[in-house]
Amino acid sequence: MSEDLSSDASLPNGRGAAAILAAGIGSATLGVLALAGDAFAPVGHVLSIWPPSGPLSGVTTLTIIVWLASWRALRRRWRDRTIPLGWVTVASFAMLALGLLLTFPPFADRLQGR
Template sequence: MNLPARASQSHPPALTNGSGAAAILSAGIGVFVLAVLAVAADQLAPVNAALVFYKPTGVLSGVTTAAILVWLITWVAIDLQWRKKTVAMSLMSSVAFTLLILSFLLTFPPIADLF
């Protein structure tokens, strides 16, 4: 009887974790930049004015476009550095999740309004 190939057991990794770590860290940075820009645009008139990329959508267009650009550029830059390396994944993961949690908090209006 032919059984399908299964990968259920742990083996030495075939790939280094650098590329995955770069993707996770840059996603954390991307959402954090979005949250910081959202707060900055809400509190600082010059930032607000500078981030209106598309008038009908208002400042949201600039906040999200800028954050996406930072996310993608950061991702490519870190990936190029780490692609073939093994990095301290627990540290990268902790940083990424800290940024993610801070981003959820910073975008929550009662907290964003404290600044």
């Protein structure tokens, strides 16, 4: 059995927009927390929620919490709506780029004046 798209009722893009923006938020959170844990010793100490893995355990756990919480909140608001995807995409990729930059050690070191 096959499905013909031309006969399908189109699903609003809200759920997809929520997933994309949340992925961007998660990416930026990862970068900001990685930098904060590296730049400030007290923050790094707090982020060491599982000492064998050090601050990385807190950085990744908090990132997952922020990512999933933002996804849930956005999905609730947008699930049945059509969202202007232009700004969602731009914001998501900007946050992804920020996250990638902040986790690149030479860039993070430069920000810290090392």
